[in-house]
Amino acid sequence: xxxxxxxxxxxxxxxxxxxxxxxxxxxxxxxxxxxxxxxxxxxxxxxxxxxxxxxxxxxxxxxxxxxxxxxxxxxxxxxxxxxxxxxxxxxxxxxxxxxxxxxxxxxxxx
Amino acid sequence: xxxxxxxxxxxxxxxxxxxxxxxxxxxxxxxxxxxxxxxxxxxxxxxxxxxxxxxxxxxxxxxxxxxxxxxxxxxxxxxxxxxxxxxxxxxxxxxxxxxxxxxxxxxxxxxxx
Numbered sequence: 049x050x051x052x053x054x055x056x057x058x059x060x061x062x063x064x065x066x067x068x069x070x071x072x073x074x075x076x077x078x079x080x081x082x083x084x085x086x087x088x089x090x091x092x093x094x095x096x097x098x099x100x101x102x103x104x105x106x107x108x109x110x111x112x113x114x115x116x117x118x119x120x121x122x123x124x125x126x127x128x129x130x131x132x133x134x135x136x137x138x139x140x141x142x143x144x145x146x147x148x149x150x151x152x153x154x155x156x157x158x
Numbered sequence: 159x160x161x162x163x164x165x166x167x168x169x170x171x172x173x174x175x176x177x178x179x180x181x182x183x184x185x186x187x188x189x190x191x192x193x194x195x196x197x198x199x200x201x202x203x204x205x206x207x208x209x210x211x212x213x214x215x216x217x218x219x220x221x222x223x224x225x226x227x228x229x230x231x232x233x234x235x236x237x238x239x240x241x242x243x244x245x246x247x248x249x250x251x252x253x254x255x256x257x258x259x260x261x262x263x264x265x266x267x268x269x270x271x
Binding site for chain 1: 189191193198199200201202203206208214216217248259260262263264265
């Protein structure tokens with residue numbers, strides 16, 4: 049089955065700097081790659097996703113890139129703010145199952 | 159308001175005592191799923207359902223059962239809970255195909271003694 053690895057597990061950045069989280073997946077049939085943000089004590093919420101026919105997608109300060117050949121995708125957050133502090137999960141889907149990475153705890157220091 | 163609800167939100171039980179966690183959605187979604195969240199392991203899929211009476215195993219189905227008798231409900235059943243099932247459980251739903259937003263419930267924190 050699909051295996052998704054996510055790095056780093058923790059990331060500390062200064063407010064205003066950029067944050068990058070990387071994920072790799074194993075199943076070449078995966079064609080949908082969402083990113084979820086989970087604030088402390090809350091449920092995961094979708095922040096951005098990308099489909100396999102697109103190499104990059106951007107939404108304000110958040111962008112995701114996909115390299116299908118290398119089977120990796122990344123989340124980029126620019127101009128980080130304290131409210132970006134949370135746990136971020138990448139995921140990959142190759143049909144009816146969604147496999148998540150282990151999560152990255154991001155701390156934005158004021 | 160479109161939402162996914164779970165009950166109970168918190169549960170403490172003892173080994174071997176059967177329990178059910180309910181999940182309900184009001185968005186007419188075909189797809190529903192259960193995940194467990196453990197530190198460092200992310201969210202792992204337990205079971206999912208594509209529609210009424212259609213269920214399938216996720217990555218960690220051992221020790222769990224599900225049913226989908228109605229489109230809006232997808233209960234998670236632990237017939238004989240064990241301490242290694244202590245975890246945070248999330249139900250989620252989405253429309254099909256599975257390239258749309260999954261909406262998560264608020265979570266159920268389970269402690270098995």
